[in-house]
Amino acid sequence: MSAEAPVTAASRARTVTIEVNGRPVSVVEGVSLAAALVGDRTWTFRRNPVSEEPRGPFCGMGVCLECEVMVDGRPGVRACLTPVRPGMSVRTAGAGEGS
Amino acid sequence: MSLPEERDVVIVGGGPAGLAAARRLAAAGLSVTVVDEQPELGGQYFRRPAPEVARVWGDHRPEGRRLIDAVRAAGVECRTGHLVWGVDDDGRTLLVSDPAERPVRLRGRYLIVATGAYERPFPFPGWQLPGVTTPGFAQHLAAADHTPVGERVVLAGSGPFLLPVACSLLALGVTVAGIAEAGRPYRPSLRALGAVRHPARLRELAGYAARLARARVPIWQDTVVVRADGRDRVTSVTLAAASAPARPVRTVAVDALCVGYGFRPQADLARMLGCAVRTDPATGDATPVLTPSGRSSRADVYVIGEAAGIGGAPTAAVRGLSAALDILGREGHRPRAGELRGLAADGRRLERFKSLTDALYPTPADLARLLRPTLPDTATLCRCEAITAGEVRRTAGTAAGDVNATKAWTRAGMGPCQGRECGFAVSAVARTSSDVFPSRLPVRPVAVATLLEMAGEGGPA
Ligand code: FES
Numbered sequence: 001m002s003a004e005a006p007v008t009a010a011s012r013a014r015t016v017t018i019e020v021n022g023r024p025v026s027v028v029e030g031v032s033l034a035a036a037l038v039g040d041r042t043w044t045f046r047r048n049p050v051s052e053e054p055r056g057p058f059c060g061m062g063v064c065l066e067c068e069v070m071v072d073g074r075p076g077v078r079a080c081l082t083p084v085r086p087g088m089s090v091r092t093a094g095a096g097e098g099s
Numbered sequence: 100m101s102l103p104e105e106r107d108v109v110i111v112g113g114g115p116a117g118l119a120a121a122r123r124l125a126a127a128g129l130s131v132t133v134v135d136e137q138p139e140l141g142g143q144y145f146r147r148p149a150p151e152v153a154r155v156w157g158d159h160r161p162e163g164r165r166l167i168d169a170v171r172a173a174g175v176e177c178r179t180g181h182l183v184w185g186v187d188d189d190g191r192t193l194l195v196s197d198p199a200e201r202p203v204r205l206r207g208r209y210l211i212v213a214t215g216a217y218e219r220p221f222p223f224p225g226w227q228l229p230g231v232t233t234p235g236f237a238q239h240l241a242a243a244d245h246t247p248v249g250e251r252v253v254l255a256g257s258g259p260f261l262l263p264v265a266c267s268l269l270a271l272g273v274t275v276a277g278i279a280e281a282g283r284p285y286r287p288s289l290r291a292l293g294a295v296r297h298p299a300r301l302r303e304l305a306g307y308a309a310r311l312a313r314a315r316v317p318i319w320q321d322t323v324v325v326r327a328d329g330r331d332r333v334t335s336v337t338l339a340a341a342s343a344p345a346r347p348v349r350t351v352a353v354d355a356l357c358v359g360y361g362f363r364p365q366a367d368l369a370r371m372l373g374c375a376v377r378t379d380p381a382t383g384d385a386t387p388v389l390t391p392s393g394r395s396s397r398a399d400v401y402v403i404g405e406a407a408g409i410g411g412a413p414t415a416a417v418r419g420l421s422a423a424l425d426i427l428g429r430e431g432h433r434p435r436a437g438e439l440r441g442l443a444a445d446g447r448r449l450e451r452f453k454s455l456t457d458a459l460y461p462t463p464a465d466l467a468r469l470l471r472p473t474l475p476d477t478a479t480l481c482r483c484e485a486i487t488a489g490e491v492r493r494t495a496g497t498a499a500g501d502v503n504a505t506k507a508w509t510r511a512g513m514g515p516c517q518g519r520e521c522g523f524a525v526s527a528v529a530r531t532s533s534d535v536f537p538s539r540l541p542v543r544p545v546a547v548a549t550l551l552e553m554a555g556e557g558g559p560a
Contacts, residue, residue: 013155058236
């Protein structure tokens with residue numbers, strides 16, 4: 001319905017490419033990594049260490065730690081507080097076990 | 100260890116309160132540092148959009164940009180991406196880590212705690228599923244990142260905040276399938292909010308109400324979430340009347356569900372600094388004991404903004420300025436009488452607005468009573484440690500309702516989020532005696548219009 005305007009505007013936004021579980025993903029420059037992943041339909045960011053259930057971002061303000069992913073080999077990075085950087089390599093726990 | 104850096108004033112938190120205080124203090128010539136964990140100043144209310152988002156889609160709150168610019172222009176040292184993680188043995192020096200995780204030690208002759216608020220979630224079966232978030236997360240995604248949280252979304256919980264979030268989603272083309280409000284604030288319906296001449300702050304709420312009515316977003320009052328289902332992501336939400344949680348009234352297909360019951364003060368740092376706190380009788384939340392200008396039981400520590408008690412962004416700014424003027428008075432500055440009078444008048448006007456909205460929505464104590472029976476034993480209560488409501492209930496029974504013992508025995512609330520997500524629920528479930536969450540008379544079923552007119556009496560100058 002109202003998709004027209006956002007799509008036109010989106011074509012004007014500068015994008016950068018990041019790598020999500022080995023796959024290149026194009027995202028609007030400077031958005032939070034959580035937004036980049038959600039925009040890419042990735043919702044499982046990690047697994048709960050006790051129950052192994054999939055978990056995704058919940059609070060969006062650095063409190064719940066459910067958005068922790070691995071960035072450039074560093075674990076425990078809160079995606080909701082981290083702006084995307086060109087070329088950053090992100091690993092989530094949702095990439096299918098063994099990948 | 101390196102010597103601490105010394106300032107006249109160190110402010111923790113760069114939201115509306117912290118920024119208002121910082122700007123006023125720096126303008127008077129004091130050396131001021133603002134420390135904030137986020138990559139940009141603004142706090143949750145003035146959360147800055149990514150520059151590229153602002154360039155293409157505009158800035159949802161340009162007054163935030165102006166305030167931040169004014170703070171920088173006043174000479175405030177702004178340290179974003181800095182996490183305050185502790186207090187040194189002297190009880191005064193803040194232990195901070197910078198963006199590269201290097202330690203920094205900061206000491207102020209005055210310390211201002213402006214750490215804001217958390218949202219108040221309440222669990223239900225499936226709340227740990229990906230795609231179930233707080234309304235705040237959806238709002239940040241929309242406003243700061245121009246990203247919809249889903250394509251078809253239900254908002255639930257209680258309080259006025261659900262309305263602007265729904266509007267932000269609509270603006271992105273999201274289908275808002277409905278808003279479930281646990282209370283009965285909108286009498287006879289949401290349109291009532293738009294039906295009166297009211298103070299400026301309410302005009303904002305009325306505007307949201309009108310937009311939602313135009314988009315025909317259903318508002319289900321007296322309604323709570325009883326479960327969310329899905330495998331790797333939420334696919335449906337089931338709702339029931341708050342009074343009859345065992346009899347679901349509808350199941351709605353969604354790809355995101357945002358649930359929140361308002362906000363709680365984030366007063367951990369104030370407690371760590373040894374400021375006296377009390378349990379707020381109206382909310383059950385630990386709240387610092389403060390003078391009207393925000394001075395805590397420690398003369399050198401002030402607590403302002405939402406950390407001092409939930410009041411909204413304009414109230415936060417008033418509290419920030421009040422604290423700044425108190426400090427300036429102690430430093431021998433003489434603020435103009437008009438400035439003090441204006442501030443006091445603003446405070447009174449905002450207080451009226453707050454008591455109005457508080458009267459519309461259920462209090463946290465009401466919510467605890469209302470929500471406790473909706474939570475089955477099998478539901479995960481503590482997300483971090485994956486502990487069920489049943490485990491907490493059984494332990495609480497043995498611990499005679501002692502919340503701290505319950506936490507220690509079950510480990511509920513002891514995970515990495517330190518009980519910030521489940522703390523309200525643990526208290527609500529563990530405490531069985533009704534006197535711990537003091538009750539108050541239920542809101543009478545009067546028309547919204549009446550309340551609004553009352554609040555408008557002697558209204559804004
Ligand atoms: S979403 Fe909660 S810490 Fe990032």
